Amino acid sequence: TVAGVHDDYAHLRDNTAVAKLIEYVNHLTKAYAGASVPRSAVEPLVLMMAPVAPHIAEELWSRLGHEGSLAHVPFPTWEEKRLVDDTVELPVQVMGKVRGRVTVPVDAAREDVEAAALAEPNVAAHVEGKTVAKIIVVPGKMVNIVAK
Structure with missing residues (x-):
């Protein structure tokens, strides 16, 4: 998701970036039904949604307990080896x-x-x-x- 969203933003495809974020949220909802979603899965989501929903992202970032703006936090990274199917x-x-x-x-x-x-x-x-x-x-x- 991170690689796809990064590529979509780089090529100004905001709609497809949002679609990927929605798919990610749906995946998290199914994978953690009835349980709390790990912080390590939510923080990248908040950072990735910031370009299209900055005010909501800032509020969520604050509620996650972070001091300061998320604007100074780097975009999430990914490992290339995880993008290839076995x-x-x-x-x-x-x-x-x-x-x-x-x-x-x-x-x-x-x-x-x-x-x-x-x-x-x-x-x-x-x-x-x-x-x-x-x-x-x-x-x-x-x-x-x-x-x-």
């Missing part, structure tokens, strides 16, 4: 219809993706008793199985 979910089609989904490592070999797709229970049920003529793997996008 796994990817791929839809698996059998004869052009999605019959399942598999989650595989981003750098998985083609053979491993094929094996995972064929091992998915609903996919296996749809190719049972048929000859698999071709398996098309589009890396990071999808798997399509042609069976006769």
Whole structure:
């Protein structure tokens, strides 16, 4: 969220920055339903909303117990390594219809993706008793199985 909001502000896309902040609030609401949200999750939110709602952000910053203005506090930072997914979910089609989904490592070999797709229970049920003529793997996008 921090990286996305930073990029949106840098490119003057305030509406999409606000949309990302709303998604973040929704995530926090679901993740901490009935419990208090950690300060480490709320403070970056207040700092990120300051460019579009400065008065509310200043009030929240004060209520969080900070002295002085948040205008002098740096924008939250992020770690680049956290922006890269380790796994990817791929839809698996059998004869052009999605019959399942598999989650595989981003750098998985083609053979491993094929094996995972064929091992998915609903996919296996749809190719049972048929000859698999071709398996098309589009890396990071999808798997399509042609069976006769």
